[in-house]
Amino acid sequence: MDNMNPKSIIVIFGATGDLAKRKLFPSLYRLYEKGHLNDQFAVVGVARRPLSADEFRNYVRDSVETAFQQKLTDGRFTSHFYYHPFDVTEAESYQRLKSLLEQLDGTYKTEGNRIFYLAMAPEFFGTVTSRLQSEGLTETRGFKRLVIEKPFGHDLASAEKLNDEIRRVFSEREIYRIDHYLGKEMVQNIEVIRFSNAIFEPLWNNRFIANIQITSSETLGVEDRGRYYDHSGALRDMVQNHMLQMVALLAMEPPIKLTTDDIRHEKVKVLRALRPIAHDEVDRYFVRGQYGRGVIHGKNVPAYREEPNVDPDSNTETFVAGKLLIDNFRWAGVPFYIRTGKRMAEKSTKIVVQFKDVPMNLYYRTNETIAPNLLVIHIQPDEGITLHLNGKKTGESTTITAPFQLDYCNNCIDGINTPEAYEKLLYDCMRGDATNFTHWDEVAASWQFVDPISEVWANTKASDFPNYAAGSMGPAAADELLKQDGFHWWPIAHPRP
Numbered sequence: 176m177d178n179m180n181p182k183s184i185i186v187i188f189g190a191t192g193d194l195a196k197r198k199l200f201p202s203l204y205r206l207y208e209k210g211h212l213n214d215q216f217a218v219v220g221v222a223r224r225p226l227s228a229d230e231f232r233n234y235v236r237d238s239v240e241t242a243f244q245q246k247l248t249d250g251r252f253t254s255h256f257y258y259h260p261f262d263v264t265e266a267e268s269y270q271r272l273k274s275l276l277e278q279l280d281g282t283y284k285t286e287g288n289r290i291f292y293l294a295m296a297p298e299f300f301g302t303v304t305s306r307l308q309s310e311g312l313t314e315t316r317g318f319k320r321l322v323i324e325k326p327f328g329h330d331l332a333s334a335e336k337l338n339d340e341i342r343r344v345f346s347e348r349e350i351y352r353i354d355h356y357l358g359k360e361m362v363q364n365i366e367v368i369r370f371s372n373a374i375f376e377p378l379w380n381n382r383f384i385a386n387i388q389i390t391s392s393e394t395l396g397v398e399d400r401g402r403y404y405d406h407s408g409a410l411r412d413m414v415q416n417h418m419l420q421m422v423a424l425l426a427m428e429p430p431i432k433l434t435t436d437d438i439r440h441e442k443v444k445v446l447r448a449l450r451p452i453a454h455d456e457v458d459r460y461f462v463r464g465q466y467g468r469g470v471i472h473g474k475n476v477p478a479y480r481e482e483p484n485v486d487p488d489s490n491t492e493t494f495v496a497g498k499l500l501i502d503n504f505r506w507a508g509v510p511f512y513i514r515t516g517k518r519m520a521e522k523s524t525k526i527v528v529q530f531k532d533v534p535m536n537l538y539y540r541t542n543e544t545i546a547p548n549l550l551v552i553h554i555q556p557d558e559g560i561t562l563h564l565n566g567k568k569t570g571e572s573t574t575i576t577a578p579f580q581l582d583y584c585n586n587c588i589d590g591i592n593t594p595e596a597y598e599k600l601l602y603d604c605m606r607g608d609a610t611n612f613t614h615w616d617e618v619a620a621s622w623q624f625v626d627p628i629s630e631v632w633a634n635t636k637a638s639d640f641p642n643y644a645a646g647s648m649g650p651a652a653a654d655e656l657l658k659q660d661g662f663h664w665w666p667i668a669h670p671r672p
């Protein structure tokens with residue numbers, strides 16, 4: 176029986192940081208408002224700066240009010256929040272945290288259930304988990320769970336090291352590795368659209384699909400994250416995790432059942448079937464880009480190399496396009512094109528499934544071809560699906576066709592307020608459902624695929640950087656990647672009014 180009102184203490188390490196403020200506190204508030212958190216929960220914030228409990232509660236209140244642009248009318252929600260200032264590298268303070276958790280366990284009757292959420296820089300992940308064990312915080316009569324933010328390592332070797340450190344303390348079942356794309360409504364819908372519609376699944380293979388395109392474009396630059404991003408780049412920041420997770424969901428076989436293990440098992444098989452890119456093939460399959468100055472929404476914006484905390488001669492990519500091949504029976508020969516970047520023309524995440532052309536075009540007219548059928552899955556900001564079909568052009572002879580679209584808009588329905596990804600993921604973790612979190616085998620397979628590409632890029636200076644203007648759709652080479660296969664990127668701007 177699903178536990179709809181889980182009880183636990185959530186300890187947030189990095190509680191004064193950007194993620195906690197912008198995502199975690201507002202998500203907890205939404206769960207509270209919806210009645211998914213009964214009164215048996217408490218949140219303990221950990222960070223270095225010296226705040227009193229009241230100051231921390233005001234900080235939480237402020238983050239919720241900012242997120243929802245409304246005033247909290249009372250202190251019921253924030254009364255569940257506590258603050259424990261300490262430097263996580265110092266062993267002594269963990270004992271005091273332990274006493275606080277024991278005391279709160281009695282107050283809120285949380286039955287010893289503890290969630291440790293690491294919302295701080297990854298360099299601390301190993302230290303915190305080992306201290307939690309050595310100081311006895313993981314010895315509890317209830318459940319213990321570890322939520323771990325990205326990035327999970329920098330490459331396969333560092334991810335393995337980190338995994339070994341946390342696995343000494345938590346079992347794989349107790350580890351919830353966050354990939355917030357897996358909490359997005361329409362990413363979760365990929366599986367449902369595929370496996371609950373008789374019209375798609377029989378066509379979902381290399382006999383009927385010509386190619387699949389996944390674009391996740393942003394208009395924002397690196398903002399204040401230059402220090403992290405300049406050592407990461409778009410390949411590690413977006414491709415290794417979010418983009419490959421979407422590929423896995425699109426390409427996986429139907430799971431035997433909808434259990435966490437069965438779904439993960441199918442996703443891992445896809446990631447393992449990705450054709451490895453050898454060092455000398457990187458340029459054939461992947462394109463990197465870095466933005467120069469440009470105009471976004473009518474405003475001039477600086478080049479990447481002019482952003483704060485970015486090396487003025489940086490070789491870091493802010494854009495990646497790639498062609499992936501999945502070497503299995505279902506997908507042999509079907510290219511999966513991915514594209515992601517910062518400072519692009521639109522904020523948009525879309526998947527376009529392009530079906531093969533009909534075997535014989537009866538409606539062919541000189542210099543005209545019939546438009547291919549497309550299934551577009553709109554992930555964000557609009558959510559829904561569009562099916563592109565062809566029909567008779569109204570009033571014309573039957574030989575003249577015109578494209579039309581069947582459109583379903585998920586977030587246009589009155590009253591539907593799609594939950595934030597973090598809201599769903601936090602709730603899943605509290606209920607013990609790890610389906611929408613990444614298993615270690617997925618992380619390892621993704622790094623294995625990405626590592627040769629990042630090695631080549633790290634060792635060769637991109638002489639053409641910056642090679643795309645802010646506000647554009649990336650470098651021309653990304654268009655060439657598809658052109659040489661006879662395809663082109665489908666537009667990502669949505670025609671809805």
Ligand SMILES: NC(=O)C1=CN([C@@H]2O[C@H](COP(=O)(O)OP(=O)(O)OC[C@H]3O[C@@H](n4cnc5c(N)ncnc54)[C@H](OP(=O)(O)O)[C@@H]3O)[C@@H](O)[C@H]2O)C=CC1
Pocket residue numbers: 188189190191192193194195221222223224261262263264293294295296297324325326
């Ligand atoms: N921000 C975002 O949108 C996203 C963030 N993430 C990931 O989430 C994690 C947190 O990111 P973000 O919130 O942006 O980071 P911030 O730099 O904004 O926050 C870091 C937090 O860690 C605390 N901290 C730093 N050093 C110590 C220490 N020695 N002991 C105790 N607390 C410490 C800081 O508080 P204080 O200074 O008071 O000690 C602060 O609360 C990272 O892993 C990031 O990659 C992932 C996706 C998106």
Ligand SMILES: O=C1O[C@H](COP(=O)(O)O)[C@@H](O)[C@H](O)[C@H]1O
Pocket residue numbers: 393412413524
């Ligand atoms: O994980 C990350 O994702 C965001 C993009 O997330 P979205 O939900 O807005 O699409 C990206 O900006 C960030 O660099 C990356 O770390």
